[in-house]
Amino acid sequence: MKKLLSFAAMATFSLHLNAAAPLFTPQQLEHVATIRDNAMQSPLAFDILTSLTTEVGPRLPGTANDKLAVKWAQDKFASLGFDKVWLEPANFPEWRRYSESGSILTPSLQPLHLTALGNSISTPKDGITAQVIKFETLEELIAAPDDIAKDKIVYINYRMNRDIDGNGYGPAVQARNSGAVEAAKKGAIGYMMRSVSTSHHRFAHTGGSHYKDGVTKIPTVAIANPDADQVARLIDLGKTVSVNINVQAESLGQGSGFNVIGQFNGTDSPEQYVLIGGHLDSWDLGTGALDDGAGVALSMASAKFVSDVKRPKRSVRVVLFAAEELGLWGAKDYAAAHKADLNNIVAAAESDFGADVVYAFESNVSAQSLPIVREIAKQLAPLNIEYIGKNKAGGGPDLIPLKGAGSIPVFDLHQDGTDYFDYHHTADDTLDKVDPAKLQQNAAAYAIFAFMAADAPFAITGK
Amino acid sequence: MKKLLSFAAMATFSLHLNAAAPLFTPQQLEHVATIRDNAMQSPLAFDILTSLTTEVGPRLPGTANDKLAVKWAQDKFASLGFDKVWLEPANFPEWRRYSESGSILTPSLQPLHLTALGNSISTPKDGITAQVIKFETLEELIAAPDDIAKDKIVYINYRMNRDIDGNGYGPAVQARNSGAVEAAKKGAIGYMMRSVSTSHHRFAHTGGSHYKDGVTKIPTVAIANPDADQVARLIDLGKTVSVNINVQAESLGQGSGFNVIGQFNGTDSPEQYVLIGGHLDSWDLGTGALDDGAGVALSMASAKFVSDVKRPKRSVRVVLFAAEELGLWGAKDYAAAHKADLNNIVAAAESDFGADVVYAFESNVSAQSLPIVREIAKQLAPLNIEYIGKNKAGGGPDLIPLKGAGSIPVFDLHQDGTDYFDYHHTADDTLDKVDPAKLQQNAAAYAIFAFMAADAPFAITGK
Numbered sequence: 001m002k003k004l005l006s007f008a009a010m011a012t013f014s015l016h017l018n019a020a021a022p023l024f025t026p027q028q029l030e031h032v033a034t035i036r037d038n039a040m041q042s043p044l045a046f047d048i049l050t051s052l053t054t055e056v057g058p059r060l061p062g063t064a065n066d067k068l069a070v071k072w073a074q075d076k077f078a079s080l081g082f083d084k085v086w087l088e089p090a091n092f093p094e095w096r097r098y099s100e101s102g103s104i105l106t107p108s109l110q111p112l113h114l115t116a117l118g119n120s121i122s123t124p125k126d127g128i129t130a131q132v133i134k135f136e137t138l139e140e141l142i143a144a145p146d147d148i149a150k151d152k153i154v155y156i157n158y159r160m161n162r163d164i165d166g167n168g169y170g171p172a173v174q175a176r177n178s179g180a181v182e183a184a185k186k187g188a189i190g191y192m193m194r195s196v197s198t199s200h201h202r203f204a205h206t207g208g209s210h211y212k213d214g215v216t217k218i219p220t221v222a223i224a225n226p227d228a229d230q231v232a233r234l235i236d237l238g239k240t241v242s243v244n245i246n247v248q249a250e251s252l253g254q255g256s257g258f259n260v261i262g263q264f265n266g267t268d269s270p271e272q273y274v275l276i277g278g279h280l281d282s283w284d285l286g287t288g289a290l291d292d293g294a295g296v297a298l299s300m301a302s303a304k305f306v307s308d309v310k311r312p313k314r315s316v317r318v319v320l321f322a323a324e325e326l327g328l329w330g331a332k333d334y335a336a337a338h339k340a341d342l343n344n345i346v347a348a349a350e351s352d353f354g355a356d357v358v359y360a361f362e363s364n365v366s367a368q369s370l371p372i373v374r375e376i377a378k379q380l381a382p383l384n385i386e387y388i389g390k391n392k393a394g395g396g397p398d399l400i401p402l403k404g405a406g407s408i409p410v411f412d413l414h415q416d417g418t419d420y421f422d423y424h425h426t427a428d429d430t431l432d433k434v435d436p437a438k439l440q441q442n443a444a445a446y447a448i449f450a451f452m453a454a455d456a457p458f459a460i461t462g463k
Numbered sequence: 464m465k466k467l468l469s470f471a472a473m474a475t476f477s478l479h480l481n482a483a484a485p486l487f488t489p490q491q492l493e494h495v496a497t498i499r500d501n502a503m504q505s506p507l508a509f510d511i512l513t514s515l516t517t518e519v520g521p522r523l524p525g526t527a528n529d530k531l532a533v534k535w536a537q538d539k540f541a542s543l544g545f546d547k548v549w550l551e552p553a554n555f556p557e558w559r560r561y562s563e564s565g566s567i568l569t570p571s572l573q574p575l576h577l578t579a580l581g582n583s584i585s586t587p588k589d590g591i592t593a594q595v596i597k598f599e600t601l602e603e604l605i606a607a608p609d610d611i612a613k614d615k616i617v618y619i620n621y622r623m624n625r626d627i628d629g630n631g632y633g634p635a636v637q638a639r640n641s642g643a644v645e646a647a648k649k650g651a652i653g654y655m656m657r658s659v660s661t662s663h664h665r666f667a668h669t670g671g672s673h674y675k676d677g678v679t680k681i682p683t684v685a686i687a688n689p690d691a692d693q694v695a696r697l698i699d700l701g702k703t704v705s706v707n708i709n710v711q712a713e714s715l716g717q718g719s720g721f722n723v724i725g726q727f728n729g730t731d732s733p734e735q736y737v738l739i740g741g742h743l744d745s746w747d748l749g750t751g752a753l754d755d756g757a758g759v760a761l762s763m764a765s766a767k768f769v770s771d772v773k774r775p776k777r778s779v780r781v782v783l784f785a786a787e788e789l790g791l792w793g794a795k796d797y798a799a800a801h802k803a804d805l806n807n808i809v810a811a812a813e814s815d816f817g818a819d820v821v822y823a824f825e826s827n828v829s830a831q832s833l834p835i836v837r838e839i840a841k842q843l844a845p846l847n848i849e850y851i852g853k854n855k856a857g858g859g860p861d862l863i864p865l866k867g868a869g870s871i872p873v874f875d876l877h878q879d880g881t882d883y884f885d886y887h888h889t890a891d892d893t894l895d896k897v898d899p900a901k902l903q904q905n906a907a908a909y910a911i912f913a914f915m916a917a918d919a920p921f922a923i924t925g926k
Contacts (some may be wrong), residue, residue, distance in 0.1 A: 054696045057573035065571055108528055110520035110750070113890065201664050202749075202891045225892040230750070233517045285664075287573070287693070427576065428665045430689040 023059050023375050023457055035451055039305045039444035040383075041102055046436040047236035049297035049355075053287040053431045056070030060284040061323035062255035071259050073296070073320050080304045082318075084265065087258040088337055090322035090328035094255035095119055096176045097206075097284055098248040102221070104231070105129065107239045114192070115204035115285065115426075116247040118326060119211070127246030128153070128190050128219060132233045138175040141182050150187035154179070155194075159225070160370075162198040162257040166353065166417040167249045170184045172196045173207070180220035190245055191220040194228035196421065202226045203426035206283050208327060219247050219419035238326045243293050255323045257281075259330045262300070264307040266314035266454060267336040270405060271341075273315035274454045275348040276302065276446055279324030279331075279398055286429030290420065291421060294434060294442070295351035296320055302446035312455035314346055323397040325353070325425075342406040346460045347453035349400060349411040350396025351442065354423075355434040356416040360386050364393040364411040369460040376452045384446055388414070391463075407462035411453075413445050473641035479557045484623045486838050486920055494773040494918075495842045495911055502768045502907035503846075509899040511539060512818075513759035516750040516894045523747040525557035525784035532743050533721050535775070536783050536876060540725030545766045545781075547728065551800055552787035555792035556584055557718035557823040560669075560747055562712040565684070566594065568695070570702045575694075576687040577655070578648055578667035578748065578889075579710040580639060581789060582674070583683045590709030591616070591653050591718050593683060597698045601638040601836075604645050613650035615809040616706060617642070620695050622688070625661040629816065629880040635659045636670070644675045653708050654683040657691035659884065666889035671790060675872060682710045683877040720744075720785045720791045725763070727770040728871035729777035729917060736778035737917045739765065742787030742861055747893030753883065756894075759783055760816035761849075765909035775918035777809055784861040787815070788888075791803075791864060798864035805869040810916035812874040813859025814905065816883055821908045823849050823877040827856040832923040839915045848910050851877070854926075870925035874916075876908050 024032075053074060059069045070087065077085040095118055102112030119441040130448065133152045136143040156179055160172035164385045174197050180191040195205035202224045211217045223231070234241045260280060266272065278295020282288020322330030340343075347365075361380050377387035382442060395403065395410030402408055425428045453460055487495075515535060515899045533550065538728045540548040558581055566577030587912045594713070598604040604617060619642055623635035636659050643654040658668035665687045697704045723743060729735065740760020745751020766779045785793030801807075810828075824843050826836040834855065840850035858866065858873030865871055886892045916923055 014548050050696070054693060054700070055570060055702075057567070063572075064507045065573075068571055103522070107518060108531055109526075110528075111748070111890070117587070149889070200895045202666070202893060203664075226895050229895060230517060230520075230893070233513070236516070239518075285574070323565050425699075427574070428689070430665060432689050432692060 001431060022185040023371055025453065026054050029318040030456060032302055032448055032451060035305050035309045035398040035447045036382065038309065039302065039410050039447045040440055042440065043307065044304065045301035046440045048300055049289060049293050050431060052293050052296060053289045057287045058284045059280060059282045059288055061281045061326050062252065063091050064076050066257055068283060070260055073199065073260040073280055076300060077128065078092045080300060082262035082264055084263045086261050088261060088334060090257060090259050090333045091254055091256050092323035092326050094252035095326065096250050098250065100247045102243060102245045104241060104243050105241045107234065110416045112243055113202050113227050114203050114221040114245065115206045116249050117206055117209035117220045117222060120247055120249050121217045122250065123219045123246050127244045129244045129371055130189055130242060132231060132235065132243055138179055138182060141186065144186060146233060149183060149188045149316065152188055153190035153192055153245065154183035154186065154188040155192045155231060157194055157228060159194055159322035160196050160198055160421060162418060164416055164418050166420060167212050169196065173221065176207050176209055176222065178210060180218055181215050184216045184218045188218060191217050192245065194224050195222040195224055195284040199422040200225055201428065203428045205425045206285055208325065209423045219245060221245055221247060238365050244416040259319060259322050259409050260320040263315050263317040264303055264311065264392060267311050268313035270315050272344050272346050272459055274407060275317050275319055275345050275451045275452055278321035278351050281323050281325055283325055283425050285427040287431065289431045289434050290354040290429050291425065292376065293441060294351045294355035298351055298439060298443040298446055299406065301443045302450055305443065305447040306451040312451055314454040316450045316454050324398055328398060331398035332401045335405045339405050342402065342408055345408045347411055348395055348399055348402065349413055349449065351444045351446065352396050353406060353415045353417050354421065355439045355442065356384065357438050358385050358413045358442050359416050360388045362388040362393040363391050363411045363413065364395065364463065365391065366463055369409060370458045372460055376449055379448050380445055383441055386443060397454060398443040399455040409460045411449065413449060476768040483753035486834055487888065487915065493660050493916060495788065495914060498768050498772045498910045498914055499845065499907050501772065501908045502765065503903055504763060505768065505903065506899065507767065508761045508764035508902045508906040510904065512756050512897060513894060515759060516557045516756050520750045521747045522745045522751055523742060524555050524744045529720055529744060533723055536723040536743055538823045539763060543729055543763060545725035547726045549724050551797060552719060553722050553793035553895055554717055555718050555786035555789050557715035557874050558789065559694050559713050559715060560574040561713065563710045565706060567704060567709045569705045570697065575626060575706055576665045577669050577684040577708065579712050580669055580685060581600060582603050582671035582672050584712055585712050586682045586708060586710050590707045591707060592654055592707045595698065595704045597695060601645060604649065607649060607919040610650045612646060615651055616655055616708065616759050617646035617649065617651040617653045617655040618694060620657055620691065620804055622687050623659050623661055623884060625881060627879055627881050632659065632884065639670050639672055639685065641673060643672060643681055644678050644817055647679045647681045648881060651681060653681050653709065658685040658687055660688055662885040663688055664891065666891045668888045670888045672786065682708060684708055684710060685897055704836055719741065722785050722797050723783040724780060725742045726778050726780040727766055727774065727905045729774040730774050733778050735807050735809050735922055737913045738782055738808050740784060741814050742781040742786055744786050746788055746888050747793055748890040750894065751892060752894045752897050753817040753886050753892050754888065755815045757818035757897060757902060761909055762904040763816055764906045765913055768906065768910040769914040770848060775914055778918040779917050787861055791861060794861035795864045798868045802868050805865065805871055808871045810872050810874055811858055811862055811865065812876055812912065813861045814909065816878045816880050817860050818902045818905065818918045819879040819882065820901050820904050821846065821876045822826065822879050823851050823876045823879065825851040825856040825885045826854050827858065828854065829926055835919045835923055839912055842911050842915060843908055846904055848908060872925040873914065873921045886908055
């Protein structure tokens with residue numbers, strides 16, 4: 001929906017166009033510089049991340065650790081001096097991984113490093129043992145004759161490619177989302193895929209997967225890249241490869257948790273707010289440092305950096321979403337709960353792509369808001385962040401439900417994702433993968449963005 | 464023991480000193496050049512390595528895979544055209560890992576990535592649960608009061624340092640060899656150490672460990688570096704850290720296997736030989752690509768490269784030692800079996816340090832052999848291998864028993880080990896960690912070395 005500019009905003013905007021008066025005052029820009037300098041010297045974001053990933057650890061939705069994380073977040077917001085800290089309920093389908101293991105049985109006994117995909121059913125107690133049938137892509141499987149995989153375990157060999165913006169994820173993730181359904185349609189008793197991964201280390205990558213009503217549910221796992229190479233090489237050598245896959249997991253029905261929210265109130269229009277955040281939950285394998293402890297830590301820290309220098313006109317709200325990994329459940333509940341006042345959001349950006357440097361800034365806003373965007377971009381430039389003028393930002397996964405509910409102005413602070421899928425959804429997503437200096441640059445960027453959007457002469461609006 | 468030079472050798476040597484006549488003829492040096500060029504263009508070593516690590520996989524001594532590997536090696540030697548292929552018996556204490564897992568229980572539930580050290584006893588079926596007591600070094604543990612660890616799990620936090628020659632391994636490995644003994648002396652019910660590792664990935668590193676008569680045997684494990692960081696951080700925060708460690712493993716008493724040996728016979732003095740090789744066994748976690756599939760592959764390939772160009776005067780023998788990982792058992796049996804004719808060895812070098820480039824060449828030979836060494840060094844220089852003139856080479860782990868049995872001339876083709884301890888003894892030691900081009904350089908270096916030592920004008924002798 002298009003929104004009308006308020007009279008005041010129109011006036012400011014016209015003034016800008018007509019007289020080229022600066023949108024931000026010298027004082028405001030001085031605040032920006034102070035915020036940037038402070039943020040670039042502060043270990044706060046890394047300290048927050050250390051605390052979350054060490055004292056809580058993994059945070060699968062619905063687990064005791066998930067509840068610990070909620071408590072941790074409330075306490076952390078409070079100790080950082082946020083004006084308001086509150087919980088909003090979030091509901092999601094609970095799933096638990098209890099154990100998992102695998103072996104290549106023929107032509108020789110070899111461990112198989114695998115992980116169950118989220119939502120997988122269990123195998124029988126001793127696992128399933130069957131011959132592996134290999135397909136290079138999900139499309140090849142779909143195109144194959146019915147019953148081609150009867151009583152076999154389907155294996156998809158597709159390898160994700162590496163790039164700065166993670167563009168290899170989309171093509172690869174289809175096999176994770178719906179591979180088990182397509183395999184079951186061909187008679188398979190199990191589904192195994194090369195992990196959605198750019199790593200050459202022996203970690204399997206988990207992630208969400210889905211079943212379909214009317215199609216037999218079969219256990220579904222991903223194997224590490226070196227194991228995938230091994231299985232593919234053996235099959236290409238003409239060997240009959242049989243494997244045992246053992247997954248013990250359970251769907252527990254609907255569970256509940258909370259989006260945890262902290263806010264520094266604005267001085268003039270506190271009901272209007274900049275929304276920054278990340279998701280508080282993580283997969284159970286690692287400690288969710290990159291995904292998404294970093295987003296949690298840097299958004300908490302950046303709001304604090306703003307507040308320490310100058311309380312802006314509008315509020316800065318940090319939303320830590322629940323149950324993102326299981327399907328954006330906290331974000332859906334947030335969007336539903338705030339449907340009536342979405343136009344209070346003057347800017348929104350979620351950080352959920354690791355902790356490497358922010359290298360580009362992009363908006364997705366109304367045309368009349370672009371002058372403000374360009375001013376923000378100018379202030380981000382000293383952090384080696386370029387401005388992408390396409391005005392097509394996505395905003396982050398947890399903003400998808402919000403965008404679906406209405407027009408909101410969203411932003412991308414694009415992070416370098418070249419290495420992100422080396423660690424994503426693995427046991428290896430741990431604190432040591434985060435470079436404190438890079439996290440500082442992220443937090444500084446978010447602080448500048450949040451301050452300027454919250455203190456801008458008129459409210460940014462969506463398209 | 465010092466050996467007397469033969470009359471012929473003395474004559475050649477004197478001639479060299481007196482008249483500066485070249486030690487190697489232009490024809491011989493042409494052969495060297497051809498061997499080098501062929502080797503640098505051949506994928507043979509990597510092909511052999513691929514075959515071993517794919518078709519056999521892990522090769523823990525005494526397992527079915529170990530027997531497969533012996534068969535594989537015999538077949539490979541035969542298919543490469545070695546003149547003689549034979550087995551020599553090797554005896555070793557068998558040990559098996561059945562399962563292992565761990566968790567941090569307090570202050571929050573977190574998986575603990577651990578692996579049992581070789582020779583560890585089992586825990587009870589449900590593992591052992593106890594509070595962790597941290598020591599920074601083995602020495603700190605030894606110096607601590609008796610009973611300090613009563614009913615606790617001792618944790619040693621010492622971190623190995625990274626260097627090209629692996630000099631950090633020695634100081635770190637003491638805690639692996641005897642940590643469980645020292646912990647038990649202080650009343651501990653379990654022993655846990657930071658892996659002997661330079662990696663920041665979440666792999667635990669196994670390796671040999673020992674118990675001592677009269678000291679209670681306790682389960683003994685290593686944890687991955689990120690887990691070690693986590694445990695240390697939690698303890699440093701003042702938290703009470705309790706963990707559960709579950710290891711199911713078994714010592715099976717004496718087992719047997721084989722050193723597998725292939726030889727290209729020399730034309731003039733076939734009883735004299737250059738010994739090159741690696742160890743055929745590996746730990747069970749990875750596929751033993753770096754440790755020591757690479758050594759196996761490059762020594763087999765390099766002997767073949769020599770033979771393809773010119774059969775030298777003396778034999779080139781490739782020895783694939785059994786059960787190195789459990790304590791050099793195959794090497795001990797080889798040394799015992801060949802005690803009477805050790806002086807047939809005119810040069811020996813084992814490759815057991817991964818597959819990165821050879822950057823230096825060093826001998827440990829009699830003074831009168833040094834002119835030949837220097838000629839070999841000259842021919843290795845085009846491969847970017849420098850000559851280290853200290854004449855103090857170690858020769859490789861499986862040569863230790865041979866050196867103990869008598870004076871043999873040994874050589875180091877020093878490999879860059881900067882990254883070796885990222886993978887050593889982990890599940891991540893897989894084929895993809897080997898750069899084919901670097902392995903080719905290794906094989907070329909070994910081929911040149913083997914040819915020149917085997918075709919030298921007089922037999923190299925030990926100190």
